[in-house]
Amino acid sequence: MTTRTETQAETGQAAGVDDLGWGLGALLRGYRRRVTDAIGDFPHGARGYQTMCAVVGGDHPSQLALARDLGIDKTVMTYLVDDLVEAGLVERRPNPADRRQRQVVATERGARAVAELCRRVDAAEDDLLGRLDGDERATLRRLLSKATGPAPGHTAEACALVTGESEEAGRPTE
Amino acid sequence: MTTRTETQAETGQAAGVDDLGWGLGALLRGYRRRVTDAIGDFPHGARGYQTMCAVVGGDHPSQLALARDLGIDKTVMTYLVDDLVEAGLVERRPNPADRRQRQVVATERGARAVAELCRRVDAAEDDLLGRLDGDERATLRRLLSKATGPAPGHTAEACALVTGESEEAGRPTE
DNA sequence: ACAAGATCGTATGCGACACAGACGATTGGT
DNA sequence: ACCAATCGTCTGTGTCGCATACGATCTTGT
Numbered sequence: 009m010t011t012r013t014e015t016q017a018e019t020g021q022a023a024g025v026d027d028l029g030w031g032l033g034a035l036l037r038g039y040r041r042r043v044t045d046a047i048g049d050f051p052h053g054a055r056g057y058q059t060m061c062a063v064v065g066g067d068h069p070s071q072l073a074l075a076r077d078l079g080i081d082k083t084v085m086t087y088l089v090d091d092l093v094e095a096g097l098v099e100r101r102p103n104p105a106d107r108r109q110r111q112v113v114a115t116e117r118g119a120r121a122v123a124e125l126c127r128r129v130d131a132a133e134d135d136l137l138g139r140l141d142g143d144e145r146a147t148l149r150r151l152l153s154k155a156t157g158p159a160p161g162h163t164a165e166a167c168a169l170v171t172g173e174s175e176e177a178g179r180p181t182e
Numbered sequence: 183m184t185t186r187t188e189t190q191a192e193t194g195q196a197a198g199v200d201d202l203g204w205g206l207g208a209l210l211r212g213y214r215r216r217v218t219d220a221i222g223d224f225p226h227g228a229r230g231y232q233t234m235c236a237v238v239g240g241d242h243p244s245q246l247a248l249a250r251d252l253g254i255d256k257t258v259m260t261y262l263v264d265d266l267v268e269a270g271l272v273e274r275r276p277n278p279a280d281r282r283q284r285q286v287v288a289t290e291r292g293a294r295a296v297a298e299l300c301r302r303v304d305a306a307e308d309d310l311l312g313r314l315d316g317d318e319r320a321t322l323r324r325l326l327s328k329a330t331g332p333a334p335g336h337t338a339e340a341c342a343l344v345t346g347e348s349e350e351a352g353r354p355t356e
Numbered sequence: 357a358c359a360a361g362a363t364c365g366t367a368t369g370c371g372a373c374a375c376a377g378a379c380g381a382t383t384g385g386t
Numbered sequence: 387a388c389c390a391a392t393c394g395t396c397t398g399t400g401t402c403g404c405a406t407a408c409g410a411t412c413t414t415g416t
Contacts, residue, residue, distance in 0.1 A: 029210075031330050032209055133203075136202075149202060152209060155310070155313055
């Protein structure tokens with residue numbers, strides 16, 4: 009109920025546009041704005057948070073796999089990871105299986121930061137979907153997941169995984 | 183059935199991220215790519231098409247209203263409209279009610295172009311939602327519309343409006 | 357074993373875009 | 387008639403996607 013009117017103000021009322029593209033864009037704009045406000049001065053804003061989520065939640069063998077998963081350019085991923093390393097949130101370690109690849113793993117501090125931000129982002133998502141009831145929110149998430157393809161992994165799951173056993177996130181390989 | 187595997191290839195399979203933001207981003211990326219491919223060398227790509235849809239479908243009294251509706255910066259809207267004018271697709275006319283505002287109206291040629299592109303974009307959307315059946319697609323559109331707020335106006339409606347009476351789109355005020 | 361091609365990470369340049377700030381033109385309130 | 391606010395435009399800055407290039411490394415063919 010906090011910022012429910014912002015979506016309407018932001019989108020205006022005359023939306024005689026292509027509804028799928030417009031709806032996706034409008035909802036994503038609202039999402040990014042809320043998440044940006046929620047996480048404060050995290051290294052690269054919403055992108056940095058999403059990257060950290062992917063690092064913690066999924067096992068990506070290389071920076072390139074990470075970039076492709078998030079739809080980020082690989083040249084951007086380079087300095088994005090640079091800044092995350094500088095902030096002490098992740099570490100770059102050469103993949104022993106293929107020394108061309110650099111595996112990105114979260115540090116203890118990074119895992120804790122994600123777990124903390126996860127809660128705020130969940131609240132931001134609830135605010136974003138304020139016009140939908142519980143069933144509708146679940147349906148929307150399910151349809152998005154189905155439309156984009158098989159998406160094994162969840163923020164909620166990654167969150168619980170991190171909060172439950174944070175020391176495992178620090179040493180994934182050995 | 184044409185490019186159904188692209189979504190999966192683009193998104194990878196390990197999607198252990200924040201599912202709402204990731205799903206919205208992934209779907210919007212697929213949408214933009216397909217629409218960009220579908221419309222060819224339209225002045226500003228998908229943005230130009232969406233702007234034209236808003237010009238034809240909704241009545242926006244000023245460039246600023248147009249920009250806010252689409253989530254575009256007003257300084258970008260300036261040269262975006264410049265290029266649409268140069269391409270002969272729209273006209274800028276001072277709003278008689280408030281001469282600070284410039285009303286953007288579609289030309290005959292612009293209205294026809296939108297009607298033509300509308301069909302291709304519809305096909306692109308169907309391709310994007312290839313994993314969902316008819317009911318699910320309708321539900322997704324409905325939930326998006328409800329979540330973003332009151333969205334009076336549709337591409338389909340604007341399309342029909344344009345194709346049905348294209349000469350009215352050329353002279354909306356008088 | 358060696359050469360040729362492919363892949364990954366990084367660096368560089370270019371174009372598009374969001375954002376902030378400023379300015380002239382115009383409007384509305386006092 | 388003065389003054390604050392709004393709209394459109396211009397300029398500058400920072401971020402990002404995209405293409406290109408290069409070294410390091412892996413893979414494949416011979």
